[in-house]
Amino acid sequence: MIDHNARITIVGLGLLGGSYAKGFHAAGYRNLAGIDINEDAINEALAQGLICEGGSDPSLVRDSDIVISALYPHAFPAWVKENQKYFKPGCFLSDVTGVKREVIRQVREVLRDDVVFTACHPMAGREYKGLAYADEKRFHAANYIVVPDEKAPAEGIETAKEIGEILQFKHIAVLSPEEHDAMIAFLSQLTHVIAVALMNTKDNTHLAEYTGDSFRDLTRIAVINEDLWPELFIMNKDYLIREIDAFVEEMLAFRKLVEEEDAEGMKQKMIISTERRKKFTKQ
């Protein structure tokens, strides 16, 4: 298990980085540092006693045994390139980004050989930003995916899993970058595109008083972090477009059944959707 005296530095004390700090702290880790260009976040984390050292200076990462980047996907590789000169040889590096193939490619392109890097995706994002919304308890109901590429050594995969255990994620899994990105394209990205598109179709807000739970449930994720998601979509563009195309094709197939008043054809689709959806019911 990771030594309780290990120096753990979290880069970016926002929603996820803040939750990591709170989770490590709750597990008894006290040698935590935070780096953020937002002074308020650092001061708040220091005031709460979550970190023992913090600031905007990247050289604070020096002496860290574990470095967790909770930066946005485009910022993470750039930060590594600029600041890995401060990394302690042999340190462990991970991240929290929601797309993996492109992020890992960009990081590997610049990363020093003596850094142990294994990518991770804690699936506990939400629509709010900032340390104020950080809550490590959300991890207890969430999935944590370790996403090793072919250069990730066995020890890195083990450390990544241990972090998921320390933070008490409900379910820890290992997927390849390709498997991860394909899964995310369907389960997360396509569904967000659907919710955003549905709300953009036209201004139907005058219908709000008639809305039932079905519509509310389906569009909850139309409230979305508009700074983060375009990046995620662009970095997973090929897989996401593949999913959009398959979905639109299916929408048009269903439209044809309506147009042709093919009740039996619709019924068959509904039997399939009912059966498949039941397998997704929470265990």
Add this chain to the structure above:
Amino acid sequence: MIDHNARITIVGLGLLGGSYAKGFHAAGYRNLAGIDINEDAINEALAQGLICEGGSDPSLVRDSDIVISALYPHAFPAWVKENQKYFKPGCFLSDVTGVKREVIRQVREVLRDDVVFTACHPMAGREYKGLAYADEKRFHAANYIVVPDEKAPAEGIETAKEIGEILQFKHIAVLSPEEHDAMIAFLSQLTHVIAVALMNTKDNTHLAEYTGDSFRDLTRIAVINEDLWPELFIMNKDYLIREIDAFVEEMLAFRKLVEEEDAEGMKQKMIISTERRKKFTKQ
């Protein structure tokens, strides 16, 4: 208010008809009758004391002051045509169907002039069928829409509203058949088509273990009554197709932004979706 001794007959003791019987019963109405071809449903309703008389014989409707059809949309007009010979002159007739223009047209085509008909839509359907799932308490959180056509007299609209009050619906509104069907096409029918299509895109049930709440929320309504919904879609075909087309167009517009890596364009869509969706948040 409707007299507590009024004879109220419910035709079809399924999920909604059964909830009506339970709701009237809870409000102190005891002169209730039920008509259903399913003997078990009648026996169960009699055993529970919900109705004082019941059976499969349509002539049971004789002497009723109020007749509520809880039949499927295609069955309601046919049942009226066949059995209105038993209706007491001046009786009040209503229904529970989820589409209105076509149902009202078909009923008016055959209906006797001395029957007071006002269509209603209790928006409290769900994926299960049958009396066993009937629960009048679901009405207390639901919308009840009175949908008068130009032939519905003022007294009929009043009686329809009173029924909504007796059953303790949360919100009672009046819409024209056109307004109702347009609202339903967007808020309910399109969303069900989306959920069904998403589950039909391909068999992704192997991803169930990675599923988060977003996907679960969005696809909850993919578990659907496959006997009822094709009818509803076909009877509202023109409006539903208009909504599908607008939505698919918006999906393709978003796809183009992804393809062109237009982060700013996506961001604008997300700002709109976030703003609009907030107006749909439950009061």
